[in-house]
Amino acid sequence: MRTRKALSRSAEVPGRALPVLVALAVALGAAFVLAPSRLAAIGTDGGLSDQRNLIDTLSPAFVKYWKSGDQEFPPDLERVVDYWFRFHVVKGVLAAALLIVLVALAVRLWKAFLRPSGPGVRAGGRGFAAAAILVSVLALVSLAALMANVQGATAPFSSAASLLPLGAPSGQLAGAIDQIRQGLVHYPSTSGRNAVALKVMVDDFGLYHAVLAVMAFIVAVVLVGLSVMSWRRFAATGASGSAASDGRTRRTMRWFGVLSALLASAAIVVAVANTGTAADPAPALLGFYKGGW
Template structure:
C-alpha cells in the first residue's frame, strides 16, 4: 500500500503536464487565431498582411479626402476588424499569461523543494522556470499592447502606413498633406485643422493615454509584488537557500521592471498631452 505522503506527487505532475500542454496550445493560437476570430465574410482577406497594408493605405486616402471627421465606410470596416483582432489577441494572451503564471509558480515551488542529490533535476526545473517566466513577461507585454490597440484601433492601423519610405501616387501625396497639416497645427495661429486630422489627433491621444494608464498600473502592481517577495525573503530561514534564491530573483526582477514601466507611462502621458506633435514625429518616420 502506498503511503499518504506519496499521493500528491503524481497529482502535482499531472497538473504541471496539463498546464504545459495548455501553454503549448495557446502559443500558436496567439499567432494564428486572432485574424480568424476577427474576420467575417469578405474580411477574410485581411489575414494576408500585404492585403491588409494595401487596404489601410487605400482606406486612409479615401478618408483623408472625405472632408468628414467620421470614418469613411471602408476605413470603418478596417477599424472594426482591427478592434476585433486586438480583443481576440488580448483575450488569448491573457489566458496564456494566467497559464504561464500558474505553471511558473509550480515549477519554482518544485525547484525550491527539490531535495537530495538530483542536481540535473533541479537544473531542469530552474531552466524550465526561467523560460516560463520570460514567456509570461512577453505575454504581459502582448496583453498591454493589444488592450492599447483595442482602445484606439484607428491609430493602431495607422502604424501600417509606409511613412518612413519614399513613395509615389495618391498615398504619398496624402501623407505629404498630412505632414504639412500637422506642421501647421503645431504653430499657434496656424490654419484650421482638417476634419480627418482632428479625429487622428484625438484617437492618437487616447491610444497613448491608454498605455500610460496600463503601464502605470502594472508598475504599481510590480512594486507591490517586489515588496511582498522581499518580505518573504527576509522571513525565510537562511538554510532554505533555493527558496531565498527564487524569492530574491523575482523580487529583484519586479523592482527593476517597475521603473521601466513607470518611464513608459510618463513618456506616453507626454505624447497623449501633445498628440499632434507625436503624430508629426510618426509621419516624419520617427
C-alpha cells in the same frame, strides 16, 4: 510503506496539472499566432486576413478619408478599422488566457524548485529552475502582448495607421502624408477642410498612448508589490533557519525582489513617457508620419 512512498513521490512532482498547463500554453500560443486574422475576418469580405490585401485596402481608404475632411470614416476605412479592432480583441483575449496559464505554470514550477523535500535539493531541481525561468519570461512576453492588443483595440485607427508604408509612401498616399505633416507642424492652429480629420487623428493618437500609460502604471504598481513581497519573504526566510532549502529560497526571493524592482522602474518610465505623449500628441504624431516610429 506504500502510502509513505506514494506521499514521497507526490512531493517530488509539481502535480498532475503540470502537463495540462503545458498543453494549454502550447495550444494558446499557437492560437495567438494563427487564429486572430482568421477569426477577425469572419463575416467580412475583401480578404483582409491577408496582410498584403489589408494594406492595399487601407492605403486608398486612408487617402479618401483625408481628402474628405470629414470626421466620420468612409465605408472602406470603417471596414478596415472594424477588422483591426476585432483582430486586437481576439489577440488580447488569447494573450490574457495565455498569461493566466503561464503564471499558474510558473508558480507550480517555482514551488517545485523551492520545496524542501522536492527535487530542488538535488541536481535535477535545476531543470525546474530553468523551466520556471523560461515560463516566467514567456509570461512577461504575454503581458506585453496583452498590453499592446488592449492599446490597439482601444484606438484601432492609430494602430491600423502603423501598417501604412510611411517610410516610403507613393502616389496619392505620399501627397496625403505630406499634407498631414504640414498640418501637424502648426497644430492646433491648422485650418482648412482637413482640420477636422487631423483633429480626429491627433485625438485618437493621444488615446492610443493614454491607454498604454494607464496600463504601464498598473503593471508598475503590481511589480512594486511583488518586489516588496519578495523582500519580506527573503527576510523571513533568513530568520527561520539556515537549511539548504532556506538558502535556495533566499537567493530566489532576492532575485525576484531585484528583477521586480527593475521591471517596475521600466514600467514607470513607459507610463511617464506615454503620459507626456497623451498630453501633447501632435509632436509625436508628426514624428510617426515622418516615419520615425
